Amino acid sequence: MKKTEVLEPQNFEQDNHFYPKALNSQLHPIVSHFFNLDKKRIIKRYLHLNPQVDEKTLKEVLSYQPKHFFWGGSDLFYVTTEGGNRRMVVLETNSCPSGQKSMPPRSDYDEHRGYKFLLENAFLPALKKKKKLPKGSLAVIYDKNYMETSGYAQTLSDLTGENVYLVPHFNNGQSNVHFEDGVMYIKDDKDEVVPIRAAIRYVTQKPWNRIPVVTKTFICNSALVCLSGGRNKLLANKAYELYNSKIGESGLKIIVPETIKDVSKPEIPLWVNRFGGKAVIKNPYSNAGQGVWTITNEEELENFLAEEQNYDQFIVQSLIGHYEWSSTTQHGKFFHVGTVPNLKGKIFISDLRVMVCASKDGYRPCALYARRAKLPLEKEIKGSSWEVLGTNLSIKNGENNWDSDTSRLMLMDRKDFNSLGIGIDDLVEAYIQTTLTMIAIDKMASTLINSKGQFKMKLFSSLDNDKKLLSEIMIK
DSSP states (O other): OOOOEEEOSSOOOHHHHSOHHHHTOOBOHHHHHHHHOOHHHHHHHHHHHOTTSOHHHHHHHHTOOOSSOOEEEEEEEEEEETTOOOEEEEEEEEESOOOGGGOOOSSTTOSSHHHHHHIIIIIHHHHHHOOSOOSOEEEEEESSOHHHHHHHHHHHHHHHSSOEEEEEBOSTTOBSEEEETTEEEEEOTTSOEEEEEEEEEEOOSSGGGTSOSSOSSEEESOHHHIIIIISOHHHHHHHHHHHHHHHGGGTOOOOOOOEEEEEEGGGHHHHHHHTTTOEEEEOTTOOTTTTEEEEOSHHHHHHHHHSOOSOSEEEEEEOOBOGGGOOOBTTBOEEEOOOOOOTTOOOOOEEEEEEEEOOTTSOEEEEEEEEEOSSOOOSSOOSOSHHHHOOOOEEEEETTEEEEOGGGEEOSBTTTGGGGOOOHHHHHHHHHHHHHHHHHHHHHHHHTBOTTSOBOHHHHHHHOOOHHHHHHOOOO
8 A cells, every 4th residue: 555745845846747658738828828817817718709608607716615525537528419409418527637737837936737737726725714624734645646636635735834744545445545523634654644724525436435424624626526416427417407507598508418327237228229329428426537338339238238337326427529419409419529630630529628626716727638548430330439539538447447548648738739739719608607506516516505504415415325335425
């Protein structure tokens, strides 16, 4: 098991916390311009292009102050219809997402890049507002992505002047973290127990099974956020629907693929057939590209049905692919815009990750990157549809052992950005869609906490009655 590390101030080395291809990259002028747009200009531009949107509601959305969800990121597809109606569609929103290690600097003097931006705008201000914290140290807890988590830990140490503990917190008991009466304790590099007053969490695999939903130690983000939609695709979709109904008259809406929720395994073939035999099946509680099955033919459906599953509930979504083989939905057929053709004339599916964090002015973008699929998009699928549709870079090599396929990573630099075929208005749309999803999940999290600050397990189980999931949730 990995040991806890103690990071001391003034030891940040860029080589340790950024991908090699990002180290000397230069931010694309369009992306730089996007990051430099203030809220007033974004609102002005968005209202000009979307005159049906209510200005007051949009201002409230972009000024929102979260209570629970301080930083997150959405993965979006750039899609179109046969009529040329283009839009950004949200695939999912993750609490504590990756992105900093792939981000070019905003300026030549931006050594810590997005790590510093997020900590200064989201974590440290939220920490100052907490009045009743236990005495203790600062920590970053993680179960993957060492390059990025160590970047947060070292930057936090530099900003606070304190030693910061970088603590592995793996599943299946491989951990240096435990909780007593809501307070986090860790074992340091000398196996001595240290209380923690606040921590940044990059625990992505079932965080609710080893982090209490409510804690006295301030955790950014809490396990509550994950259950409310940050790592729970089922609750996320319900949060989106509830929030969409609230803002429906404003002209704003979270746009997602058509989604069927609370689906048991025996029901899945019925819903796949409903989408014309083309669909995406998701285990609602997995991430990093795990627990997602793309179905484009009978063989892929049969292979899914033959697999043993850990949970009882699934979601089934319309599949967005090539125009010739996308799902048929009640809103018509959407298909991928895809990348600009390469020198061989090949177009690839790509997604866009938009990471945002809380600030005094509302959620602000702090990192962007894109990923492309392994195989090009063609009129006919030859072989595995996942290799044409799947964009996630994470590779699981075993329990608590991860790698990344960086050959498909696309930076927001002068080289890669041009091949995405998107412009500044598309970036603004993606940012607003991400912000809407973050607000929806934050509001769901608030709904699941009572006036005494306790988790409403009965309400949660009525929204997500997956018995296997419920048995995993750590209350204390």
